[in-house]
Amino acid sequence: MDILKKCTLCPRGCGVDRENKSGFCRAGNKIKIARAKPHMWEEPPISGTHGSGTVFFSHCTLKCVFCQNYEISTQNHGYCVSEKELSDIFLGFQKSGVHNINLVTPTHFVPGIIQAISIARDGGLTIPIIYNSSGYESPETIDMLNGYIDIYMPDMKYYRDETAIRYSNAPGYFEIAKAAVEKMFLQVGKNEFFENGIMKKGVIVRHMLLPGLLYESKKIADYLYSAYGDDIYISIMSQYTPTKHLKLYPEINKQIDLAHYDALIGYCAKKGMKNVYVQDGASASQSFIPDFYPYDE
Numbered sequence: 001m002d003i004l005k006k007c008t009l010c011p012r013g014c015g016v017d018r019e020n021k022s023g024f025c026r027a028g029n030k031i032k033i034a035r036a037k038p039h040m041w042e043e044p045p046i047s048g049t050h051g052s053g054t055v056f057f058s059h060c061t062l063k064c065v066f067c068q069n070y071e072i073s074t075q076n077h078g079y080c081v082s083e084k085e086l087s088d089i090f091l092g093f094q095k096s097g098v099h100n101i102n103l104v105t106p107t108h109f110v111p112g113i114i115q116a117i118s119i120a121r122d123g124g125l126t127i128p129i130i131y132n133s134s135g136y137e138s139p140e141t142i143d144m145l146n147g148y149i150d151i152y153m154p155d156m157k158y159y160r161d162e163t164a165i166r167y168s169n170a171p172g173y174f175e176i177a178k179a180a181v182e183k184m185f186l187q188v189g190k191n192e193f194f195e196n197g198i199m200k201k202g203v204i205v206r207h208m209l210l211p212g213l214l215y216e217s218k219k220i221a222d223y224l225y226s227a228y229g230d231d232i233y234i235s236i237m238s239q240y241t242p243t244k245h246l247k248l249y250p251e252i253n254k255q256i257d258l259a260h261y262d263a264l265i266g267y268c269a270k271k272g273m274k275n276v277y278v279q280d281g282a283s284a285s286q287s288f289i290p291d292f293y294p295y296d297e
């Protein structure tokens with residue numbers, strides 16, 4: 001794949017030849033996954049009653065210091081699969097009865113994923129495909145995905161640049177994520193659902209409240225509602241869980257204040273926002289963090 005010979009799949013634009021060298025994400029030129037299992041803990045129209053066929057890809061273009069999936073994003077646990085093997089996973093999911101295919105942290109493997117989707121569709125894949133990402137996306141990569149993705153589920157993590165730099169070494173994150181969501185929405189349009197309430201196409205933007213950053217969360221809500229109204233869904237998450245890697249970041253090395261989460265939900269309600277998913281305090285537990293080791297081959 002030519003783009004992997006001078007990789008610019010994410011906004012970092014490392015430009016490395018991934019056959020011989022790795023860039024910021026540490027990924028090589030082979031698709032690498034850490035887990036492929038049905039997942040029951042996504043938003044209701046995604047998981048439904050039969051689960052979402054979720055593939056967690058190894059490595060990451062963001063590497064947040066608070067990442068709950070540290071073993072795969074930073075320690076790079078996982079195993080390599082071919083495009084045909086990945087397509088077989090997709091078809092196996094469909095046969096098992098899940099509602100969709102859920103691609104988690106897929107940015108750095110987009111060319112191979114596109115090939116796998118094409119092979120799977122030739123083999124009879126019909127269920128929706130979800131692109132579940134950090135929101136830190138280059139416009140060219142989102143353009144590549146046009147026609148292959150039915151549902152975009154990006155994060156919008158940060159509002160202030162200093163926050164994005166401190167926790168994800170991602171200068172310009174908010175403007176980059178804004179542009180990415182705009183392209184995603186232009187591709188798939190307003191949300192549509194099957195008769196059973198499962199999402200058919202559309203955009204769900206996720207935002208996880210971080211300790212002490214209620215102001216940023218409100219600003220992100222302001223932006224999303226002013227730009228898209230109720231044409232997209234917003235998922236406001238309370239599941240932040242401090243990990244053992246946060247000793248150098250004492251300000252976020254703690255649980256969120258649930259009063260702040262309730263204030264954020266109240267703020268959105270007061271603005272008139274209708275299409276908002278919320279969580280309860282029980283979401284902030286280790287039980288919501290999948291086990292990536294040993295590998296589920």
